[in-house]
Amino acid sequence: MLRQYELVERVLSYAPDADEAMLNRAYVYTVQKHGTQKRASGDPYFSHPVEVAGLMTELKLDQETIMTALLHDTVEDTLATTEEIERLFGANVARLVDGVTKLSKIETMTESERAAENLRKFLLAMSEDLRVLLVKLADRLHNMRTLHFIRSEDKRRRIARETMEIYAPLAQRVGMYEYMREMQMLSFQQLEPEAYATITGRLEAIRTEGEGEVDTIALAFKQALAGAGLSIEVAGREKHPYSIWKKMAERHVSFEQITDIMAFRVLTDTVEDCYAALGVLHQTWQMIPGRFKDYISTPKMNGYRSLHTSLIYSNAMRVEVQIKTREMHQTNEYGLAAHWAYKQGGTQPDAQVGWLRDLIEILDASSDAEELLENTKMAMYQDRIFAFTPKGSLFQLPKGATPIDFAFAVHTDLGAAAVGAKINGRHVPLRTPLVNGDVVEIIKSRTSEPQLSWLSFAVTGKARAAIRRAVRQKERAEIAAIGRKLYDEIVERLPSNIGKKALAEAVKRLKLGSEEDLMVAIGQARLDDRQVMEALMPGSAAHMPEAEDWPKQKRAIAVRGLTPGMAFKLAECCHPVPGDRIVGLRRPGMGVEVHSIDCLELANGVDADWIDLSWDARTDGAIGRLRAELYNRPGTLAEMAGIFAKNHANVVNLEMTQRENPFHTYVIDLEVRDLAHLTRIISALRASDAIAQADRI
Structure with a gap:
């Protein structure tokens, strides 16, 4: 564990103007507040926030971030309050600590709900200040390093799974590959212990049998590049066990069939030297077609830049090579933290945080825990392809993305208005998968709106969340329209006329949020006629007969055919078409199911309210x-x-x-x-x- 003076000296080494007294006060405060608390390892609890602060100093983060790391558990696990932290350490630190605190576990929820709620709070906190993310990632990394001390296997596996599904992808998304790899490794060790032991054992055997082989290849690369007059550094290693296991699972192959276990890194001074080094390697050793990727000209969404290629070194041995400048390497390993804008008082470039805006949009559009997790995983996982607008703007999308995904990536309004697409000048269906380099033109219409069927081929979390939100809004509006027509007939049964005031009072009596909520409740049969009458005019339903003897509707509600709307569904049992006499079945919390009047299912008796329906004059068939x-x-x-x-x-x-x-x-x-x-x-x-x-x- 870092001692107090060691931590302060680390900060002063890269930030000589930091407030030494404030840092000392934060260190002492966390030690005092956590007092005699112990971790599962038996170490004093305060060792954890101190180590997290140490991780932040390795990234050379600002003083406020270091203090947040020291204090991040005090509000959650001690008697400290946000107000006290604000008084002692300032408003910014208090806000950051509060942001990290909101990410604490919610034990009363199911596992998926808990993970989703943590992610929801995580994204909201990140949207306010990305330093919250950096502290939380360091917090999770240190917890993973000590996870083996927890006795409960179920708890270890739950934490490891959450780390693998949420925190490692988030670390990747901000370009912190060192954090991502270590999180994946530690999670893999808990989730697949047998596979972890087998692969690490095989790697150790390869290391022993081919002693010095990595160094030999690295030296050969260095000599070839130096002979071309390039000033470079070369380093090699075996791939991480989790990376190998993932490749085995994806390709359905054994360990022996994985040919590119070794990976090498070439660091240069300039971008020009990167391409020169690539040329030398390709001329000296045979490159493997289809394995070259240029992330310098088209960086990943998290800002990652590098040239990737695979070579056949000798005896059919395949090796991967990454070529990048030293500056790129630093940014690639620690991403957002490597050039943290708070040091200069600026803001992060759009390339670094554009994906975060998409996640926040998904957060607003998702209606439940499962949907949030599904959409955010889609946004954080998946390999990427590159597609262009007709004007040349570049967009990164996951493999399998369609023009609908592209349209929503450009702008939510464009996605909502899409009616067709052109790929490379040729008209194609909206479900057509895109490939690298496609030029996509979206054809739109002012009258268009998102269709439920799009969910069958949309793959990005942003598109799916926006489609679901639009469908929910349309369905709610249509159900409210049904409710409004039924409400008008209920009002006509009242003993006397009512005004707007009575409607407002009814909404309050029924404990609903708005007039629209009332219409939706009527349309979904969550309120019956008698309840509505009593809410509008207390005592008015007392003289009314039982529901089955109430007067029939005076006006049938009109429905259309092929596109009846989200609130109506044409029954599969009788397939009504315009010209059939129809009736609607309304069940609580569901849309209206449209049947022909002579449907056999109706003759068998159904537990639902009947609504008189008619075909709209504008019907477009069925x-x-x-x-x-x-x-x-x-x-x-x-x-x-x-x-x-x-x-x-x-x-x-x-x-x-x-x-x-x-x-x-x-x-x-x-x-x-x-x-x-x-x-x-x-x-x-x-x-x-x-x-x-x-x-x-």
Whole structure:
């Protein structure tokens, strides 16, 4: 553990103007507050915040960050208060300590909810000051270093899993690769102890058998590069066990089949020397096609810059080589902390924190713990591809991303208005996967809005969160519209007229937040008519008959066909189309399910409120379902398709359900305008010699 004078001397070595007295006071304060508290290792508890502060000095962070590291557990684990810290150490330190404190574990929640809530608070705290992230990452790293002292295996595994899924990716996202690698290694050791022991054992055997091999290859690289007049440093090592295990799992191969276990780093003085060194290595040793990546011209989202290549050294031995300047290396290893802007009083470049804005947007859009975790993991994981706007702006996206993901990456409003896309000048469906170098043009419309179906191919957390939020808002608005129509009919049953004041009072009596909340509650059947009447005019429902004897709706609620809206769903059992008499089933907390009036499911009795519905005059059709028995001979299926085409009906789905000579039976879903359109098609099918029987389902 660092002693008091050692910690202060470390800070003064790179920040000679730091307030030595304030640093000493913070050290003494944390020692006094934590007092006799012990860690699982048996060490005094205050050794932990002191070590975290030590990690911060290695990154040469400012005085306020060092003091935050020293004090970060005092509010959570001692009698210290935020007010006291503000009085003794200033408002900034108090705010930072409060930010770290908010990330404490929430033991009453399930594991996924707890992880999501920690992440939610984490992102909010980070959005206010990124130094909170740096302290928390150091806090988690030191806790992982001492994790083996915790007796409970379940607790060790839970902490390791949370570290692997949240903290290691966050460290990667701010470019702190040293922290990321160590967190992954320590988590891997807890989560997969047998695999960890096996791989480390194999690496030790390779090290023993091929003693000096890494040094030999490094020397060969150095001699080749020095011979070209380049001033460079070369260092080599075996890959980390977790990196090897991950590659084995992804490729489904054994340890022996992993050929690129060795990795080498070449450090140069300038960017020009990086490309010169790459040329020398490629001319001296055979490069492996498809394994070259230029992160200097197109840096990663966290600011990482380097040239990556793989070479065949000798005897089919593959090695990875990273080439970068010394300055790049420092930034790559410690990322955000390596050139922390607080030292100069500036702000972080957009390249460093642009991804954070996306995470904050996801935070606002996600509605529950599972959704938040899903979307943030999508935002933090996955390999990247690069795509361009027609004007040449570059965007990084995960592999498998589509034009919808690209549109939301450019701007949320552009994603919401998308109706089509061009990739490299060619019209493509919105679900088309993008590849490196694609030029993407988004075609938009003022009347467009996000579709629920987009979730089946959107892959970025930002896009999925925005789509879900838009769908929820649309669904809420449509349910509120249903509720408003039902509310108007409820009001007509009251003994006398009411004004806006009565509505406001009803919202209060029902303990709802707004008038819209009331309409949504009515639309979702969470409130029945009697409850609404009593809230609007207490005592007004006393004289009313039981609900089943109440008057029917005076005005049917109109629905449209193919796009009935989020609040309406056309029933799969009867597939109603415009022209059918329809009725709606409304269940608490759900949308309205639309059935034809003669649906067999209704005859069996259902536990739901019935709503009188009608087809909107602007209806754009619906999907009708047919069953057709075709003779088993060449050309019959083509003849049926020709009948659909002549009648301008689009086939949405076709499935063979039975094969029994001489007949084949198909179930077909068709887009039709209305009942008359569907009836004409059925008549045409029945008149054909190719078709034995055709009926509507």
